[in-house]
Amino acid sequence: MQRFACRFFAAPFRFGMLAAVLAAFALTAGEAAAVDLSVSPKNEKTLYRSEDGKTSPAAVKYALKATDGKKVRWTLKSYPVWLVPEATSGRAKKKKAKLRLSANIAVIDGLAPGFYTKSLTFTYGKGKKARKVRRNVTLIVEGNATEGRDLFMAKCSGCHDLYQNKSGPYIFNVYGRRAGTANGFDHSDALRKYGKVWEEENLNDWLANTQKLVKNANMYFRLKDPAERMNIIAYLKDISP
Numbered sequence: 032m033q034r035f036a037c038r039f040f041a042a043p044f045r046f047g048m049l050a051a052v053l054a055a056f057a058l059t060a061g062e063a064a065a066v067d068l069s070v071s072p073k074n075e076k077t078l079y080r081s082e083d084g085k086t087s088p089a090a091v092k093y094a095l096k097a098t099d100g101k102k103v104r105w106t107l108k109s110y111p112v113w114l115v116p117e118a119t120s121g122r123a124k125k126k127k128a129k130l131r132l133s134a135n136i137a138v139i140d141g142l143a144p145g146f147y148t149k150s151l152t153f154t155y156g157k158g159k160k161a162r163k164v165r166r167n168v169t170l171i172v173e174g175n176a177t178e179g180r181d182l183f184m185a186k187c188s189g190c191h192d193l194y195q196n197k198s199g200p201y202i203f204n205v206y207g208r209r210a211g212t213a214n215g216f217d218h219s220d221a222l223r224k225y226g227k228v229w230e231e232e233n234l235n236d237w238l239a240n241t242q243k244l245v246k247n248a249n250m251y252f253r254l255k256d257p258a259e260r261m262n263i264i265a266y267l268k269d270i271s272p
């Protein structure tokens with residue numbers, strides 16, 4: 032601030048006066064409010080825990096930066112228990128600094144199969160100027176295909192065969208297949224129109240509540256237990272080379 036003020040005072044008098052007023056204003060009101068924390072990326076991060084015990088990626092990284100080129104002190108106020116941050120506070124500067132949070136294997140090993148979405152909350156600034164930045168991160172814990180096979184036999188095989196259409200379409204290769212495209216099966220218009228490729232997330236939504244994902248599809252089904260859904264999905268993946 033001082034450096035700027037000196038340069039302006041060296042200019043003609045009225046500019047000097049103007050600069051002095053602006054400088055005083057900046058010192059009293061503007062200065063602290065201008066500092067902002069940027070956390071990138073903005074989009075959600077995903078960790079995947081496979082059945083054979085590998086978590087990938089093994090860590091998530093964020094870049095922290097002070098947007099106005101000054102320094103800003105940040106604190107990581109909350110984060111999921113399945114991540115271990117290398118630091119929970121620090122000073123962000125003009126240049127991007129990386130914050131790494133690694134997968135907490137011991138905790139992840141104890142989790143049932145399912146989707147776990149949590150947010151990281153960074154806080155910065157003081158008093159009235161305190162702010163928050165949130166970033167979502169999802170952990171997908173893969174299910175067990177053997178258990179999934181038993182569940183499939185018990186809950187799905189009345190309508191679905193692996194290779195033949197029954198009242199429901201054949202299910203072989205369904206993971207990675209486009210919805211509503213089973214050969215020779217008369218699909219609903221709703222599912223055809225939906226037309227997305229089946230993968231972890233939409234299969235999980237589909238099995239949780241088919242009508243919520245695709246209104247007016249011809250399968251009416253709700254499977255409440257997230258671990259059971261993940262086990263079935265693991266089986267569907269297994270039979271889809």
Ligand code: HEC
Pocket residue numbers: 183186187188189190191198199200205209210211212213217218219220221222229238247248249250251252254263
């Ligand atoms: C009462 C019969 C019935 C049961 C039980 C049933 N389904 Fe279905 N399923 C259907 C029908 C009918 C469709 C076709 C929906 C459409 O075209 O709108 C379908 C479609 C699907 C699709 C989409 C297929 C594609 O080609 O896009 C998947 C995946 C699926 N079922 C999985 C399952 C699983 C897994 C279970 C057991 C947890 C199950 N279904 C239980 C009748 C059933």
